[in-house]
Amino acid sequence: MDLSKVDEIIDRHEGERGSLIPILQDIQDVFGYLPKEALERVSRRLKIPMSRVFGVVTFYSQFYLQPRGRHTIKLCMGTACHVRGAPRVLQRIKEVLGIDEGETTPDLKFTLEIVRCLGTCFLAPVMMIDNNYYGKLTPQRVERILKEYG
Ligand code: FES
Known part of the structure; x- marks a missing residue:
């Protein structure tokens, strides 16, 4: 998986407060869903525990953890x-x-x-x-x- 796109998205939101949700939205726009590797990258770079990232993803029905059909x-x-x-x-x-x-x-x-x-x-x-x-x-x-x- 090409995580450079994920890095670009995170860079773009650098320094913003409450950037987790906009970052997740942008990643989903690129991949169509939220791949686990991408979430791990977000967790590491934003220094937010994976459990919290998952908590946000599963709370909002707009986020998908599996690929979606066209x-x-x-x-x-x-x-x-x-x-x-x-x-x-x-x-x-x-x-x-x-x-x-x-x-x-x-x-x-x-x-x-x-x-x-x-x-x-x-x-x-x-x-x-x-x-x-x-x-x-x-x-x-x-x-x-x-x-x-x-
Ligand atoms: S019950 Fe209202 S559209 Fe199906």
């Missing part, structure tokens, strides 16, 4: 979506992609997340892929939609 699927399992068949849609997504919720496909194409309500219950069951909404899902339709992201 597309993020957010499938709603809120009440309205649940009663209208979201569990079957989820099952099909898992079968097609071969991953569980919270996981990323090995080809780094998709990351699958479960959310509680997307605020579009009238479209239930609904999911988002990146910024696009897909409503009135069925297992068949979701499979077709996933194929569109070739």
